[in-house]
Amino acid sequence: MCFWRGCMNKKCAIILAAAAGIVCALATFLIMTLIRNADPFVEVSGLIQQKYLNGYDALAVRDAGLKAMVSELGDPYSAYYTPDEFKAYEHQVSGEYVGIGIIIKKDTGTGDIIVDSFIEGSSAKEAGILEGDVIISVDGTGVAGKTLVQISELCGGKEGTTVKIGVRRGGETLEFAIIRKALARDMVTYRMLPDGIGYMKILQFGGNCEKLFGEAMDYFINNGAGGVVIDLRDDPGGYLDAVVRVLDRLLPEGTLVYTENRNKIRETYKSGASCIKIPLALVVNKNTASAAEIFAGAVQDFDYGKVVGTTTYGKGVVQEIIPVKSTGGGLKLTISQYFTPKGRVINGNGIYPDYYVGDSGSPEKDAQLEKAIEVLKKAIAAQ
Numbered sequence: 305m306c307f308w309r310g311c312m313n314k315k316c317a318i319i320l321a322a323a324a325g326i327v328c329a330l331a332t333f334l335i336m337t338l339i340r341n342a343d344p345f346v347e348v349s350g351l352i353q354q355k356y357l358n359g360y361d362a363l364a365v366r367d368a369g370l371k372a373m374v375s376e377l378g379d380p381y382s383a384y385y386t387p388d389e390f391k392a393y394e395h396q397v398s399g400e401y402v403g404i405g406i407i408i409k410k411d412t413g414t415g416d417i418i419v420d421s422f423i424e425g426s427s428a429k430e431a432g433i434l435e436g437d438v439i440i441s442v443d444g445t446g447v448a449g450k451t452l453v454q455i456s457e458l459c460g461g462k463e464g465t466t467v468k469i470g471v472r473r474g475g476e477t478l479e480f481a482i483i484r485k486a487l488a489r490d491m492v493t494y495r496m497l498p499d500g501i502g503y504m505k506i507l508q509f510g511g512n513c514e515k516l517f518g519e520a521m522d523y524f525i526n527n528g529a530g531g532v533v534i535d536l537r538d539d540p541g542g543y544l545d546a547v548v549r550v551l552d553r554l555l556p557e558g559t560l561v562y563t564e565n566r567n568k569i570r571e572t573y574k575s576g577a578s579c580i581k582i583p584l585a586l587v588v589n590k591n592t593a594s595a596a597e598i599f600a601g602a603v604q605d606f607d608y609g610k611v612v613g614t615t616t617y618g619k620g621v622v623q624e625i626i627p628v629k630s631t632g633g634g635l636k637l638t639i640s641q642y643f644t645p646k647g648r649v650i651n652g653n654g655i656y657p658d659y660y661v662g663d664s665g666s667p668e669k670d671a672q673l674e675k676a677i678e679v680l681k682k683a684i685a686a687q
Contacts, residue, residue, distance in 0.1 A: 390634035441470035492516035509542030541594025584609025620651030
Protein backbone atom coordinates (compact mmCIF):
# COMPACT_ATOMS: atom_id res chain seq x y z
CA MET A 305 0.00 0.00 0.00
CA CYS A 306 2.78 2.33 0.89
CA PHE A 307 4.66 1.49 -2.26
CA TRP A 308 1.59 2.20 -4.36
CA ARG A 309 1.01 5.51 -2.63
CA GLY A 310 4.64 6.47 -3.25
CA CYS A 311 4.30 5.65 -6.94
CA MET A 312 1.16 7.76 -7.18
CA ASN A 313 2.92 10.74 -5.50
CA LYS A 314 5.84 10.41 -7.89
CA LYS A 315 3.55 10.29 -10.91
CA CYS A 316 1.55 13.26 -9.64
CA ALA A 317 4.74 15.25 -9.16
CA ILE A 318 5.87 14.45 -12.69
CA ILE A 319 2.48 15.37 -14.13
CA LEU A 320 2.31 18.60 -12.12
CA ALA A 321 5.84 19.56 -13.14
CA ALA A 322 5.02 18.90 -16.78
CA ALA A 323 1.83 20.93 -16.49
CA ALA A 324 3.68 23.80 -14.85
CA GLY A 325 6.25 23.70 -17.63
CA ILE A 326 3.53 23.78 -20.26
CA VAL A 327 1.80 26.72 -18.53
CA CYS A 328 5.07 28.67 -18.28
CA ALA A 329 5.91 27.96 -21.90
CA LEU A 330 2.39 28.94 -22.96
CA ALA A 331 2.55 32.14 -20.92
CA THR A 332 5.92 33.05 -22.43
CA PHE A 333 4.57 32.27 -25.91
CA LEU A 334 1.49 34.45 -25.32
CA ILE A 335 3.56 37.34 -23.94
CA MET A 336 5.97 37.23 -26.87
CA THR A 337 3.06 36.96 -29.32
CA LEU A 338 1.41 40.00 -27.73
CA ILE A 339 4.71 41.91 -27.89
CA ARG A 340 5.26 40.99 -31.53
CA ASN A 341 1.72 42.03 -32.45
CA ALA A 342 1.81 45.20 -30.37
CA ASP A 343 2.84 48.70 -31.29
CA PRO A 344 6.66 48.91 -31.68
CA PHE A 345 6.78 51.39 -28.79
CA VAL A 346 5.08 48.83 -26.54
CA GLU A 347 7.28 46.04 -27.89
CA VAL A 348 10.55 47.83 -27.11
CA SER A 349 9.24 48.90 -23.72
CA GLY A 350 8.32 45.30 -22.93
CA LEU A 351 11.71 43.99 -24.02
CA ILE A 352 13.51 46.56 -21.85
CA GLN A 353 11.37 45.59 -18.89
CA GLN A 354 12.06 41.88 -19.45
CA LYS A 355 15.74 41.89 -20.27
CA TYR A 356 17.59 45.12 -19.39
CA LEU A 357 20.51 44.51 -17.01
CA ASN A 358 20.40 47.63 -14.82
CA GLY A 359 17.70 49.46 -12.94
CA TYR A 360 15.99 52.39 -14.67
CA ASP A 361 13.24 54.98 -14.29
CA ALA A 362 10.41 53.55 -16.37
CA LEU A 363 8.41 56.80 -16.40
CA ALA A 364 11.42 58.86 -17.51
CA VAL A 365 12.11 56.36 -20.32
CA ARG A 366 8.46 56.48 -21.39
CA ASP A 367 8.38 60.29 -21.42
CA ALA A 368 11.65 60.47 -23.36
CA GLY A 369 10.20 58.11 -25.95
CA LEU A 370 7.02 60.16 -26.32
CA LYS A 371 9.02 63.38 -26.63
CA ALA A 372 11.21 61.81 -29.32
CA MET A 373 8.13 60.59 -31.21
CA VAL A 374 6.65 64.09 -31.43
CA SER A 375 10.02 65.70 -32.08
CA GLU A 376 10.51 63.47 -35.13
CA LEU A 377 7.57 65.26 -36.78
CA GLY A 378 10.00 68.11 -37.40
CA ASP A 379 7.39 70.66 -36.29
CA PRO A 380 8.81 73.26 -33.89
CA TYR A 381 5.34 73.98 -32.49
CA SER A 382 4.27 70.43 -31.60
CA ALA A 383 5.45 68.91 -28.34
CA TYR A 384 4.76 66.29 -25.71
CA TYR A 385 4.69 67.55 -22.12
CA THR A 386 5.30 65.46 -19.02
CA PRO A 387 2.66 65.86 -16.28
CA ASP A 388 4.69 68.58 -14.50
CA GLU A 389 5.50 70.37 -17.78
CA PHE A 390 1.86 70.21 -18.89
CA LYS A 391 0.66 71.75 -15.65
CA ALA A 392 3.24 74.54 -15.97
CA TYR A 393 2.22 75.16 -19.59
CA GLU A 394 -1.48 75.42 -18.70
CA HIS A 395 -0.70 77.85 -15.89
CA GLN A 396 1.47 79.96 -18.17
CA VAL A 397 -1.17 80.51 -20.85
CA SER A 398 -3.97 80.97 -18.30
CA GLY A 399 -2.13 83.75 -16.52
CA GLU A 400 -1.98 81.70 -13.34
CA TYR A 401 1.29 79.83 -13.28
CA VAL A 402 4.19 78.64 -11.16
CA GLY A 403 7.41 80.46 -11.92
CA ILE A 404 9.74 83.24 -10.84
CA GLY A 405 7.66 86.22 -11.95
CA ILE A 406 9.72 87.93 -14.65
CA ILE A 407 8.64 89.41 -17.97
CA ILE A 408 11.38 89.11 -20.54
CA LYS A 409 12.07 90.60 -23.96
CA LYS A 410 14.63 90.00 -26.68
CA ASP A 411 16.97 92.76 -27.85
CA THR A 412 16.53 92.65 -31.63
CA GLY A 413 20.04 93.99 -32.19
CA THR A 414 22.08 91.72 -29.92
CA GLY A 415 19.66 88.83 -29.34
CA ASP A 416 20.09 89.27 -25.58
CA ILE A 417 17.24 88.14 -23.32
CA ILE A 418 16.53 91.07 -21.02
CA VAL A 419 14.48 91.26 -17.83
CA ASP A 420 11.87 93.86 -18.78
CA SER A 421 9.70 93.94 -15.65
CA PHE A 422 8.32 91.84 -12.81
CA ILE A 423 4.96 90.33 -11.95
CA GLU A 424 3.66 91.36 -8.56
CA GLY A 425 5.10 89.05 -5.90
CA SER A 426 8.01 88.00 -8.13
CA SER A 427 10.46 85.68 -6.37
CA ALA A 428 13.13 86.70 -8.92
CA LYS A 429 12.87 90.31 -7.78
CA GLU A 430 13.01 89.21 -4.15
CA ALA A 431 16.17 87.20 -4.90
CA GLY A 432 17.95 90.22 -6.37
CA ILE A 433 17.32 90.09 -10.13
CA LEU A 434 17.07 93.61 -11.56
CA GLU A 435 15.31 95.11 -14.56
CA GLY A 436 17.82 95.28 -17.39
CA ASP A 437 19.70 92.14 -16.32
CA VAL A 438 20.60 89.93 -19.28
CA ILE A 439 19.61 86.28 -18.76
CA ILE A 440 22.32 83.92 -19.99
CA SER A 441 21.29 80.57 -18.51
CA VAL A 442 18.54 78.63 -16.74
CA ASP A 443 19.73 75.74 -14.58
CA GLY A 444 23.03 75.77 -16.42
CA THR A 445 21.44 75.64 -19.88
CA GLY A 446 22.35 78.57 -22.14
CA VAL A 447 19.40 80.53 -23.52
CA ALA A 448 21.07 81.65 -26.76
CA GLY A 449 18.90 80.73 -29.74
CA LYS A 450 15.84 79.91 -27.63
CA THR A 451 12.49 81.64 -28.03
CA LEU A 452 10.91 83.71 -25.27
CA VAL A 453 8.28 80.99 -24.76
CA GLN A 454 10.95 78.29 -24.41
CA ILE A 455 12.84 80.35 -21.84
CA SER A 456 9.64 81.06 -19.90
CA GLU A 457 8.88 77.34 -19.83
CA LEU A 458 12.38 76.61 -18.49
CA CYS A 459 11.81 79.12 -15.69
CA GLY A 460 8.47 77.53 -14.80
CA GLY A 461 8.05 74.28 -12.93
CA LYS A 462 6.74 72.74 -9.73
CA GLU A 463 5.86 75.08 -6.88
CA GLY A 464 8.54 75.18 -4.20
CA THR A 465 11.37 73.92 -6.42
CA THR A 466 14.50 75.96 -7.06
CA VAL A 467 15.78 77.17 -10.42
CA LYS A 468 19.19 78.76 -10.98
CA ILE A 469 19.17 81.84 -13.21
CA GLY A 470 22.45 83.11 -14.64
CA VAL A 471 22.55 86.79 -15.58
CA ARG A 472 25.00 89.32 -16.96
CA ARG A 473 24.96 92.68 -15.23
CA GLY A 474 27.44 95.17 -16.60
CA GLY A 475 30.76 93.35 -16.58
CA GLU A 476 29.66 90.80 -13.96
CA THR A 477 28.23 87.31 -14.35
CA LEU A 478 25.91 86.39 -11.47
CA GLU A 479 23.80 83.36 -10.57
CA PHE A 480 20.67 83.42 -8.42
CA ALA A 481 18.90 80.44 -6.83
CA ILE A 482 15.20 81.31 -7.03
CA ILE A 483 12.24 79.43 -5.59
CA ARG A 484 9.31 78.97 -7.98
CA LYS A 485 5.92 80.01 -6.63
CA ALA A 486 2.34 80.41 -7.81
CA LEU A 487 1.69 83.80 -9.40
CA ALA A 488 -1.18 85.53 -11.15
CA ARG A 489 -0.34 87.55 -14.23
CA ASP A 490 -2.42 90.28 -15.83
CA MET A 491 -2.33 89.80 -19.60
CA VAL A 492 -3.10 93.47 -20.34
CA THR A 493 -1.71 96.68 -18.86
CA TYR A 494 -2.92 100.15 -19.85
CA ARG A 495 -2.55 103.86 -19.14
CA MET A 496 -3.13 107.28 -20.63
CA LEU A 497 -0.25 108.99 -22.45
CA PRO A 498 0.04 112.75 -23.01
CA ASP A 499 -2.15 114.43 -25.66
CA GLY A 500 -5.12 112.15 -25.05
CA ILE A 501 -3.52 108.94 -26.33
CA GLY A 502 -4.43 105.63 -24.74
CA TYR A 503 -1.71 102.98 -24.46
CA MET A 504 -2.37 99.26 -24.03
CA LYS A 505 0.18 96.44 -23.79
CA ILE A 506 -1.12 92.92 -24.53
CA LEU A 507 1.23 90.31 -23.11
CA GLN A 508 -0.66 87.27 -24.37
CA PHE A 509 -4.13 86.25 -25.58
CA GLY A 510 -5.39 84.11 -22.74
CA GLY A 511 -6.19 84.27 -19.05
CA ASN A 512 -7.82 87.61 -18.20
CA CYS A 513 -6.87 89.24 -21.53
CA GLU A 514 -10.44 89.60 -22.81
CA LYS A 515 -11.71 91.07 -19.52
CA LEU A 516 -8.85 93.57 -19.21
CA PHE A 517 -9.03 94.53 -22.88
CA GLY A 518 -12.66 95.52 -22.34
CA GLU A 519 -11.78 97.44 -19.17
CA ALA A 520 -8.97 99.25 -20.97
CA MET A 521 -11.12 100.34 -23.89
CA ASP A 522 -13.86 101.53 -21.53
CA TYR A 523 -11.23 103.45 -19.55
CA PHE A 524 -9.87 105.15 -22.68
CA ILE A 525 -13.30 106.13 -23.94
CA ASN A 526 -14.43 107.42 -20.52
CA ASN A 527 -11.23 109.49 -20.24
CA GLY A 528 -11.64 111.08 -23.65
CA ALA A 529 -8.86 109.30 -25.51
CA GLY A 530 -8.67 110.42 -29.13
CA GLY A 531 -6.97 107.20 -30.20
CA VAL A 532 -5.30 104.07 -28.84
CA VAL A 533 -1.88 102.48 -29.32
CA ILE A 534 -1.97 98.69 -28.85
CA ASP A 535 1.49 97.26 -28.19
CA LEU A 536 1.89 93.66 -29.37
CA ARG A 537 5.68 93.51 -29.21
CA ASP A 538 7.02 90.25 -27.78
CA ASP A 539 3.47 88.85 -27.55
CA PRO A 540 3.95 85.11 -28.31
CA GLY A 541 0.26 84.57 -29.13
CA GLY A 542 -2.02 82.49 -26.95
CA TYR A 543 -5.42 80.98 -27.64
CA LEU A 544 -7.27 81.35 -30.95
CA ASP A 545 -10.67 81.69 -29.27
CA ALA A 546 -9.30 84.43 -26.98
CA VAL A 547 -8.04 86.64 -29.82
CA VAL A 548 -11.28 86.07 -31.74
CA ARG A 549 -13.34 87.30 -28.78
CA VAL A 550 -11.16 90.40 -28.41
CA LEU A 551 -11.38 91.17 -32.15
CA ASP A 552 -15.15 90.61 -32.06
CA ARG A 553 -15.45 93.46 -29.57
CA LEU A 554 -13.17 95.73 -31.57
CA LEU A 555 -14.00 95.22 -35.27
CA PRO A 556 -17.22 95.52 -37.28
CA GLU A 557 -19.10 92.59 -38.81
CA GLY A 558 -17.08 90.30 -41.03
CA THR A 559 -14.56 87.44 -41.16
CA LEU A 560 -11.82 87.81 -38.55
CA VAL A 561 -9.73 84.77 -39.44
CA TYR A 562 -10.21 81.36 -40.98
CA THR A 563 -8.37 78.06 -40.64
CA GLU A 564 -7.85 75.04 -42.89
CA ASN A 565 -6.84 71.57 -41.73
CA ARG A 566 -4.92 68.94 -43.71
CA ASN A 567 -8.12 67.96 -45.56
CA LYS A 568 -8.69 71.60 -46.58
CA ILE A 569 -11.78 71.79 -44.38
CA ARG A 570 -12.29 75.44 -43.53
CA GLU A 571 -13.50 76.93 -40.26
CA THR A 572 -14.37 80.62 -40.32
CA TYR A 573 -14.51 82.94 -37.30
CA LYS A 574 -16.65 86.06 -37.66
CA SER A 575 -17.43 89.20 -35.68
CA GLY A 576 -20.81 90.71 -34.93
CA ALA A 577 -22.01 94.15 -35.93
CA SER A 578 -21.03 95.98 -32.73
CA CYS A 579 -17.57 97.53 -32.70
CA ILE A 580 -15.44 100.26 -31.15
CA LYS A 581 -14.92 103.27 -33.41
CA ILE A 582 -11.63 104.86 -32.40
CA PRO A 583 -8.36 105.45 -34.31
CA LEU A 584 -5.83 102.67 -33.70
CA ALA A 585 -2.12 102.09 -34.15
CA LEU A 586 -0.49 98.75 -33.43
CA VAL A 587 3.18 98.24 -32.55
CA VAL A 588 4.78 94.91 -33.53
CA ASN A 589 8.23 93.35 -33.77
CA LYS A 590 9.83 90.09 -34.88
CA ASN A 591 8.70 88.39 -31.66
CA THR A 592 5.03 89.20 -32.28
CA ALA A 593 3.61 85.75 -33.08
CA SER A 594 0.61 83.51 -33.62
CA ALA A 595 -2.60 84.96 -32.10
CA ALA A 596 -0.97 88.41 -31.96
CA GLU A 597 -0.39 88.14 -35.73
CA ILE A 598 -4.05 87.20 -36.19
CA PHE A 599 -4.92 90.41 -34.36
CA ALA A 600 -2.58 92.58 -36.44
CA GLY A 601 -3.62 90.93 -39.71
CA ALA A 602 -7.32 91.43 -39.03
CA VAL A 603 -6.88 95.11 -38.11
CA GLN A 604 -4.89 95.63 -41.33
CA ASP A 605 -7.38 93.80 -43.55
CA PHE A 606 -10.33 95.70 -42.07
CA ASP A 607 -8.32 98.93 -42.58
CA TYR A 608 -9.16 99.71 -38.98
CA GLY A 609 -5.72 100.94 -37.92
CA LYS A 610 -2.07 101.15 -38.91
CA VAL A 611 0.70 98.71 -37.97
CA VAL A 612 4.11 100.11 -36.97
CA GLY A 613 7.36 98.24 -36.33
CA THR A 614 9.11 95.33 -38.01
CA THR A 615 7.88 92.20 -39.80
CA THR A 616 6.33 89.79 -37.29
CA TYR A 617 7.47 86.26 -36.47
CA GLY A 618 5.41 84.35 -39.05
CA LYS A 619 3.71 81.61 -37.00
CA GLY A 620 0.50 80.96 -38.87
CA VAL A 621 -0.45 77.51 -37.60
CA VAL A 622 -2.87 76.45 -34.88
CA GLN A 623 -2.09 73.93 -32.15
CA GLU A 624 -4.62 71.85 -30.26
CA ILE A 625 -3.82 71.15 -26.61
CA ILE A 626 -4.76 67.52 -25.90
CA PRO A 627 -4.54 65.95 -22.44
CA VAL A 628 -2.95 62.47 -22.58
CA LYS A 629 -5.01 60.55 -20.05
CA SER A 630 -2.75 57.50 -19.89
CA THR A 631 0.25 59.53 -18.68
CA GLY A 632 -1.25 62.67 -17.14
CA GLY A 633 0.80 64.73 -19.58
CA GLY A 634 -0.29 66.64 -22.64
CA LEU A 635 0.21 66.90 -26.38
CA LYS A 636 0.47 70.20 -28.23
CA LEU A 637 -0.16 69.30 -31.87
CA THR A 638 -0.34 71.45 -35.00
CA ILE A 639 -3.73 70.76 -36.60
CA SER A 640 -4.42 73.61 -39.02
CA GLN A 641 -3.14 76.75 -40.74
CA TYR A 642 -4.78 80.14 -40.40
CA PHE A 643 -5.34 82.96 -42.86
CA THR A 644 -6.16 86.65 -42.45
CA PRO A 645 -9.63 87.89 -43.54
CA LYS A 646 -8.27 88.60 -47.05
CA GLY A 647 -6.63 85.20 -47.30
CA ARG A 648 -3.04 86.19 -46.56
CA VAL A 649 -0.72 83.37 -45.47
CA ILE A 650 1.13 84.40 -42.33
CA ASN A 651 3.04 81.16 -41.69
CA GLY A 652 6.63 81.75 -42.71
CA ASN A 653 5.81 85.27 -43.91
CA GLY A 654 4.61 87.28 -40.93
CA ILE A 655 2.73 90.58 -41.04
CA TYR A 656 4.56 93.38 -42.79
CA PRO A 657 3.89 96.73 -41.07
CA ASP A 658 2.38 99.78 -42.74
CA TYR A 659 5.28 101.78 -41.32
CA TYR A 660 8.57 99.92 -40.99
CA VAL A 661 10.51 101.13 -37.96
CA GLY A 662 13.42 99.16 -36.56
CA ASP A 663 14.13 98.79 -32.85
CA SER A 664 16.22 101.76 -31.72
CA GLY A 665 18.10 99.43 -29.37
CA SER A 666 18.07 102.12 -26.70
CA PRO A 667 15.98 101.93 -23.51
CA GLU A 668 15.85 105.76 -23.50
CA LYS A 669 14.31 106.04 -26.97
CA ASP A 670 11.41 103.93 -28.23
CA ALA A 671 11.36 104.82 -31.93
CA GLN A 672 8.55 102.37 -32.72
CA LEU A 673 6.19 103.74 -30.08
CA GLU A 674 7.05 107.32 -31.05
CA LYS A 675 6.16 106.58 -34.68
CA ALA A 676 2.92 104.89 -33.67
CA ILE A 677 1.91 107.97 -31.67
CA GLU A 678 2.81 110.21 -34.62
CA VAL A 679 0.71 108.09 -37.01
CA LEU A 680 -2.17 108.02 -34.55
CA LYS A 681 -2.17 111.80 -34.09
CA LYS A 682 -2.43 112.27 -37.86
CA ALA A 683 -5.37 109.85 -37.99
CA ILE A 684 -7.10 111.73 -35.15
CA ALA A 685 -6.54 115.06 -36.88
CA ALA A 686 -7.95 113.70 -40.16
CA GLN A 687 -11.29 112.70 -38.63
